[in-house]
Amino acid sequence: MGIRIYNTATRRKEEFEPRDEGSVSMYVCGPTVYNHIHIGNARTFLSFDVVRRYLEYRGFDVSFVQNITDVDDKIIKRANEEGRPATEVAAEYTTAFQDAMASLGVAPPTVAPKATETIPEMISMVRRLIEREYAYEVDGDVYFSVRSFSDYGKLSGRDIDEMNAGSRVDVDDRKRDPLDFALWKAAKPGEPHWTSPWGEGRPGWHLECSVMSEKELGVTFDIHGGASDLIFPHHENEIAQSEAATGEPFVRYWMHGGLLQVNKEKMSKSLGNFMLLKDVLKDYDASAVRLMMLQTHYRSPLDFSDDRLDEARTSYERIITPIREVRAATEQPALRRDVQAGAEDRNELLAAIESARERFISEMDDDFNTAGALGALFELARATNRFLGEFGVGEGESNVPLLRQAGNALEELLGVLGITVAERPRSAYPQTVVALARDLAGYEGEDVERAVDALLAARAAARTEKNWAAADAVRDGLGELGFSVEDTSSGARIIYDSRI
């Protein structure tokens, strides 16, 4: 059985069959660039990053399109508040968005169209809709007439007549129906504007995604994603626009992610209970953030808290430890224990590798069940730790190929989830270790790396002499600088402890 995807449009899981065999066209609604993105936004982009990575892992050639909405009411509002051009605001936060995505390890889209660079196509779609009598113009504004599109409401399961539209918003009496939405907005003085058959104006938000997706992927593309708060009205409106304009089905599979919550309440910019991604990443590794989020299924709500991030950081260490251990052991095999593993034990680890891989794939095939997939990886981590602890590299390093196989499998599958084993950056050692080395190890140079080497050597010597006080002074001193020292059978190891 292949990949199954929960399709919001049909409310059930469906076998995934792309439009074109072997390739996938997917579109995910991107940000409106008027502020830094918060971690709720990040969760959605992360979810679809994993979808994209997994589809590629399964051999599909994925065209991944994500727009940048760089002209919008909120951008204009912000620009007015700050007394600078809207284009400047948009440019600033576009860059910030791209930087934030990169720091979370989200792969860049194949194409990232900007609304302001797609204006002619937007005007063209509005014109098509007017010609087909799905849209009408009033005083330079153009509205989509929801009642002219009989399928309106099919994605969100709503009936126009049962919605008490306008009950909480002022009804614009120029609209034929309160639910009619703007395709094109006449520009007010000082706003960004483009020349159109209806006068100077700018595109409506919903229009942008219909146009940019069609331009890059054509009609009836495979996957359209976004968070569940976009189902209505945004995605409903996209369907109406695109299907009315083209007469073809818009999208094959609609995927919607669950919302991030804080204290059981939705995190949103309007509620003000948000945390910016860039701030969270100051304190937590991207991989830990990814692990935290991926331990919950993408469609479920996820309650966010520092406690959960702390837990995720601990479990991140757990899952990458065997990878580090295997590297250390296979790089310095002479120092490792050399117990020969019997065929039975070797086969057991081999079987664990195979079953982890199989389970990972079957969990991910089932609507991208990252939580289940991670479960499989934790099990492989334990099997690897057990083997490593019991046999090491084996006599004549005979266990090395098998251990590498286990470590590589873990690393490869974690990589599909975008979780990487962070290499300790060389620059991580602060200059203060030099002083520490001078005090405790008699080191006289200025190089931080060598200072650390000197400290570890001094500690090893002290331990040989059973001078525990001197040995512990080194460990405690490094500990205060944020590094922990762990003794392994291949000698002491120093790791940066991000908790400090």
Added chain:
RNA sequence: GGCGACGUGGCCAAGUGGUAAGGCAGGGGCCUGCAAAGCCCUCAUCCCCGGUUCGAAUCCGGGCGUCGCCUCCA
């Protein structure tokens, strides 16, 4: 009021008909100079009440509770 989702151990969370993955935390043990890491053991009958079935966390009905959408929102 309409539409929808959800309710699994101390916390988080997979599992959607055949007898409860995994992570975090806790308890006991091994290893260690001490630690850390790791390993082993231990820790639930799935919100409540009915029903269907040989058998249900898993299906149906009814409660109770939480959340989301119906307005810009990832």
